Amino acid sequence: MTKRYQKLTSASIKKLKIGEKITERGITAVCTKDGDIKYEVGVSVDGQRIHRVIGSKADGTTLTQAEDFISRVRSEARTGRLNLPAGRKIELTFKAGAELYLNMQREIDGANLTNKEQHIRLHLVPELGSLPIDKISTFTLKALRKKLLAKGLTQATANRIFATYRHITNSLFEWGKIKSPATMIKLVREDNQREYVLSDIQKRDLLGAAGDDSNSFIQLFIQVGLNTSLRHSEILSLRFDQFDHERKTIRVQVKGGSWRNQPMTPTLARILNHERIMANDPEGWIFPNPNSASGHYQSMKAPFRRAVVAAGLNPALVTPHTMRHTAITDIAETGASDRTVQAFSGHQSKEMVWRYTHARDEKVDEALQKLDEANTNEEQILAFRPKSL
Numbered sequence: 001m002t003k004r005y006q007k008l009t010s011a012s013i014k015k016l017k018i019g020e021k022i023t024e025r026g027i028t029a030v031c032t033k034d035g036d037i038k039y040e041v042g043v044s045v046d047g048q049r050i051h052r053v054i055g056s057k058a059d060g061t062t063l064t065q066a067e068d069f070i071s072r073v074r075s076e077a078r079t080g081r082l083n084l085p086a087g088r089k090i091e092l093t094f095k096a097g098a099e100l101y102l103n104m105q106r107e108i109d110g111a112n113l114t115n116k117e118q119h120i121r122l123h124l125v126p127e128l129g130s131l132p133i134d135k136i137s138t139f140t141l142k143a144l145r146k147k148l149l150a151k152g153l154t155q156a157t158a159n160r161i162f163a164t165y166r167h168i169t170n171s172l173f174e175w176g177k178i179k180s181p182a183t184m185i186k187l188v189r190e191d192n193q194r195e196y197v198l199s200d201i202q203k204r205d206l207l208g209a210a211g212d213d214s215n216s217f218i219q220l221f222i223q224v225g226l227n228t229s230l231r232h233s234e235i236l237s238l239r240f241d242q243f244d245h246e247r248k249t250i251r252v253q254v255k256g257g258s259w260r261n262q263p264m265t266p267t268l269a270r271i272l273n274h275e276r277i278m279a280n281d282p283e284g285w286i287f288p289n290p291n292s293a294s295g296h297y298q299s300m301k302a303p304f305r306r307a308v309v310a311a312g313l314n315p316a317l318v319t320p321h322t323m324r325h326t327a328i329t330d331i332a333e334t335g336a337s338d339r340t341v342q343a344f345s346g347h348q349s350k351e352m353v354w355r356y357t358h359a360r361d362e363k364v365d366e367a368l369q370k371l372d373e374a375n376t377n378e379e380q381i382l383a384f385r386p387k388s389l
Contacts, residue, residue: 225323
C-alpha cells in the first residue's frame with residue numbers, strides 16, 4: 001500500500017516541469033527533458049549509501065515500485081544482521097574495525113604500530129572507512145592500489161599498506177568480530193635485489209664502532225642481528241629463559257604473532273651464554289630497560305645509527321634490517337639448501353627464499369666464469385677436437 005506523502009503526491013508529480021524534482025522519504029521524482037517522470041532512490045542502510053534509478057513512468061515504473069525497492073534492501077540488511085557475530089546489530093565498517101584493531105594493538109604493544117597508524121589514517125580509512133568490511137571487494141582494493149600508485153607511492157609502500165589491511169581483517173576474524181576472512185588481493189612482487197649487504201670488513205668495523213658507543217647494549221644488538229635473521233623488534237623482545245645454549249636456538253615471537261625457534265651461530269650462542277651469566281636477571285630480558293613500560297628496549301635506531309656513522313658507513317643504506325638481509329645472504333652463499341635457508345630466515349614463502357638462493361647461484365656462475373677465463377685461452381679452444389661418436 002502506497003504511503004501517505006506530504007510533498008510526493010500524484011498531483012504534485014503531475015505538476016513538475018522539465019528539470020524540477022521532488023524528494024521525500026528517500027524517493028525522488030524528477031521531470032526529464034522529454035517530459036517523462038523518472039524515479040530514483042537514495043537511502044542509507046547500515047551506514048552504506050545506496051542510490052538507484054528505479055525507472056521512468058514511460059516504462060511503467062511507479063512510486064510503489066520505488067517504495068518496494070527500499071523495503072527490500074532494508075529487509076536484506078536485517079537478514080544480513082542475523083549472520084553477524086553475537087551482540088553485533090549492524091555490520092562492522094572498516095573505520096570502526098580499524099579503531100578496534102588499533103586499541104587492541106596498543107594494549108599488547110603491537111609491532112610497527114606507528115607505521116600501521118599512518119597507513120590507516122592517511123590511506124585506508126579515507127577510501128574504505130565507511131564500507132562494511134564484508135562488502136569490500138577485490139575491485140575496491142584494486143582501485144585503491146591504483147590510487148596509491150597514482151599519488152606517487154612506490155609499489156613497496158603500497159604493499160606495506162595492504163599488509164596492514166590484511167593484518168587488521170585477519171585479526172578481526174580471529175577475535176570473532178567478523179564471521180569470515182575478508183577479501184584480499186595478491187600483492188605485486190617487489191624488486192628487492194638492491195638491498196644492501198655488509199661485507200666482512202664492514203661487519204667488523206660496525207661491531208668495533210658499537211663497542212665504543214655509550215649504549216651498553218648496541219654491540220650485543222648488532223651481534224644478534226648479524227648472527228640470526230631476526231628483525232629489529234624481534235631482537236629486542238628476546239629473553240634468556242627462551243635461550244637454549246646446547247641447541248643454539250632461541251624461541252621468539254616473530255612477525256605475524258607466531259612463535260618459532262630461531263637458529264644461531266655457535267659464536268652467538270657462546271656470547272649469549274656469557275651475557276646470561278653476567279646479567280642481573282639471568283631469566284629475564286636480554287635487552288632490559290627499566291624505563292620502558294614493557295621492561296625492555298623498544299628501539300635501537302639511534303645508537304645503531306651512531307655506530308653506522310662511526311664505522312664510516314652510510315646510514316641511508318645501512319639500517320637494522322640490513323643485518324637481517326646480510327645474515328640470510330651469508331648463509332645462502334654457503335651453499336645451504338633452500339629448506340635450510342628458510343629454516344634460518346623464518347620466511348613462510350619459498351619465493352622469498354629464492355631471492356637469496358638466486359643471488360647465490362649468480363655468484364657461483366660469476367666465480368665459474370672467472371675460473372674459466374683463468375684456465376682457458378683461445379688457442380686451447382681452437383686445438384680442441386671432439387671425438388667422433
